[in-house]
Amino acid sequence: MTDLDHRYATRSVPRYTSYPTAPHFHAGVTGATYGDWLAALAPSNALSLYLHVPFCRNICTYCGCHTKAARKDGPLHDYAETLLSEIDLVAARLGSGRPVTHIHWGGGTPSLMPREPFLAITAALRRHFDIGDACEHAIELDPRTVTPELAETLREAGITRASLGVQDFDLTVQKAIGRVQPFSQVARAVDRLRAVGITQINFDLMYGLPHQDVDTIAETVRLTRELAPGRIALFGYAHVPWMKKHQRLIDETALPDTRARLAMADFARRELVDAGYEAIGLDHFALPTDSMALALRAGTLRRNFQGYTTDTADTLIGFGCSSIGRLPQGHVQNMSDTGGWSRAVRDGLLPVARGFALSNEDRARAAIIERLMTGHMADLAEIARAHGFAEEHFAGDLVSLEEMIDDGLVEVSGSRVTITEPGQQYARVAAAAFDAYLERGTARHSLAV
Template sequence: MRTDLAASYGEERLPRYTSYPTAPHFSPAVGPDTYAEWLAGLPAGASASLYLHVPFCREMCWYCGCHTQIVRRDGLIAAYQRTLRSEIAQVSETIGRGIKVEHIHFGGGTPTIMAPEAFAELMAAMRHSFFVLPSAEIAVEIDPRTLTSEMVQAMRLSGVNRASLGVQSFDPVVQRAINRVQSYEQTASVVDRLHGAGINGINFDLIYGLPHQTVASCLDTVRRSLELGPDRFSVFGYAHVPDFKKHQRMINEAALPDGLARHDQACAIANALKEAGYVQIGLDHFARPDDAMAVAFEERTLRRNFQGYTTDKGEVLLGFGASAIGHLPQGYVQNQVQIGAYAQSIAVGRLATAKGYGLTDDDRLRADIIERIMCEFSADLGDICARHGAEPEAMLQSAARLKPLISDGIVRLDGDRLAVASDSRFLVRSVAAAFDAHLDPAKQLHSRAV
C-alpha cells in the first residue's frame, strides 16, 4: 500500500457511502405524508429489513458519532420502547399488509439497555406486525460492559442469531483516553455466554486512529480478539468531528495520530486479519471464508446500507426510533432526531419523518455505480448504465474527479470497466466520490478518507 497516496488523499473528508445521496442532503420537503405514500405504494412482493434505533447509553464514549444520550432512569427507556411498538404498528398499518422481513438490526446507543422483558415484547410486536421469516437474521449491537445474563436469555428466546460487540481497543491507555474502559475478560465472558445461548454469529467492532493508539497497540488488540474467534470484524477509522459531536472535545487532539499513522494502523490491522485467514470485504469488513458475507463478496452480491456491508438483497429498509433512517424504492426518510419530538409525533398517530430525499433517475444510476465500487472495488459502467438507460461515456465525462485518480494509478479503466488498483483499495471512498454529483468538498461534513 502506497504511503504517498495516503498523504495526498488521506486528509480529504468524504462520505462512507452507506447511502447515495448521503444524509446531509436530506430535506424537510420529504415528510410524514410523503413517507405514508411511499409505504402504501410498496410493491406487493416486496420484502423488508427493519432497523431499530435505541438512543440510550449508561455513559458516553468520547469517540462516539452516534445519536445517543446518557440515561440513568429506566422509566425513560421503557417509555421509549412503548413508542417503538406504536411506531411499528403504525408503519405496518400504513403498508396495509404483513410484509416479509429478512433482516432485523438493533442499533444504538446500547440496545441491550432495555429490560429483558421489554426487548422480548418488542420482538413479539415485530412478529405480530410483519411476517418475520424463520431464516431471518436478527442482530443486536452490544456493549459487553453492561450485558446481563437475563438479556442474553431474552435474546435467545427472541430468536437473535447475531451479536455485534463493541471492542474498539484493548489498550488501557487508549481506553482511558476515550472513556471506555473494557477489559478483555469482560469481552471474553460475553462471547462465552452468547455461545452458550446458541448465538453464534459474533462480530467485533475495532477502531483505529484513536488517541494514543499505535500500530503495536492495534496489533495487540487484533491478537487478543482473534483468541475469542469472532466470525466477522468491522474496522473503522475514528471520525473526529467535535463541531458536530460536542463530547468529542473531551479527546485530546494532540494525542490523535496523523493521516499517515492512521494509514499504517489500518494496514497493520488488515494484514493481521488476512494472515489469520479472514477475507477482506470492501472498505472495512473482514469475515471467515465460509461466512455468508464472504460468500456474498465472492459471488458479487454484497450490498451496502446504513448498517454498512450486508448480505441483505432487499430494496426496503424500514427505520424505527429517533433519528432512524429508512430506504424505500422511492427514496430515503429519516425520523425526528430529538427523542421528545419523535415520541410526540408517534403519540398523535403521525409518522415521525423529519426529512428525506426523493431519488431521481440520475441518483439511482450513480448509487448503483457507487455501491459496486464500495462493495467490489470495481464497476462495469457499460452494464450498469445499460440497466439505467444511460451512456457510460457521458458518466465518465461527468466524473472530473476521476482523472487524477487514473493518472496516479489508483483507478484503471479497461473499456467501460473501472477497477481500483489492489494497492490503492484503502482509497475506495475517493473513487466512489468521483461519481457523487452532490459532493461539496468545501463542507467538512464527513470523516477523513484514510
C-alpha cells in the same frame, strides 16, 4: 507517509452508506410523503428493519452515534411504548405479512432495553411481519452489559447475530475514550452468547483513537483472534467535535497523526488476513465461511446505513428517533429529538423530519458508487442502460478520476471502472467522482483513511 497517502488519505469524503448522503436530505420529504411511499410498495417487496435505541448508561468520548445517557430505566420504558406505536403506524400503511430478511438493533446500547418491553417489541414485529427462520436478527452490544440473563433474553427474542463494541483492549486507550472493559469481560460476554446459541459474533475495532499505536493495535488483534469472531469491522476513528460535542473531551494532542493512522490500519489488515480473514470492502473482515465472505464472492454484497451487509432487500424500514430508512422512491429520516418523535407518533403521524426523493439519475449513481464500494468495479454502460440512459451517459465523470488513473489506483477499460488493489484503501475517493452533490454541500466529512 507516501505521496499517495498525502494526496488521498487526507481528503475529506463521505463514507457512502447512502447516495445521496444524509447531509443532502431536506424537509421537503415529510411523514405524508413516507406514508405514500409505504402504501405504494408491492406486496412481494422484501423488507429489512432497523430499530434505533438512543440510550447508553454513559457516553463514551469517542462516540459518533446519536445517543444520550439514561441512568434509569424509566426513559427506556417510555421509549419502548412509543416504538410499539410507531411499528403499528408503519404496519397499518404497509399491510400485514410482509416478508422480512434482516432485523438490526442499533444505538446507543439497545440491549439496555428492559426484558419485558424488549420482548414485547420483538413480538410486535412477528405479529406484523413475516419473519422466517432464515431472517438474520442482529443487535449491537456493549460487552459490559452482557449478563447471563441478557443472553437468555436475546435468545428468547430470536437474536441470531451479536456485534460487540470492542474498539481496543489497551487500558490506557480505554481510559482515554471512557470505556474500560478488560479482555476477560469481553471474553465472558462472548462465552455467554455462544452458550445460548448466538454463535454469529462480530467485533467492532477502531484505529486512530488517543494513545493508540501499532503496538496497542497488535495486542488488540492478537486478543481478538483468540475469541475468533466471524466478522470484524475495523473503523477509523472520526474526530468530528464540531458535530459531536462530547468529543471535545478527547485530548487532541494524544490523537495519532495521519501517518500513524495509516500504519495502524495497514498492520491490522495484514494481521487479520494472515489469520485467515477475508478483507471485505474498506473496513470489514470475515472468516471464509461467514455469509459476508460468501456474499462478496457471489457478487451480492451490499452497503447501507449499517455499512457492509448481506441484506439484499430493496426496502429498509427505520424505527425510532433519528433512524434512516431507504425505499425504492427515496430516503427518509425520523426526527432526531426523542420528544418531537414521541409527540408525532402519539398524534398518529409518521415522525419523519427529512429525506430525499430519488431521481433515476440518483439511482444510477447510487448503483455505481455501491459497486465501487463493495466489489471495486462498476460497468458504467451497463448501469446506464439499466436505468434508461445512453451507454456513454457517465463518461464525463471519468475526468474526475484522471489523477487516480495516472497513479495506478484506478483502471478504465471500455466502460468498466476498476479500483486496483493499491487503490482500494482510497475507494471512497474514487466513489466521490460520481457524486453529483458533493461540491454543492458544505458538510464536513471524515478523512478517507
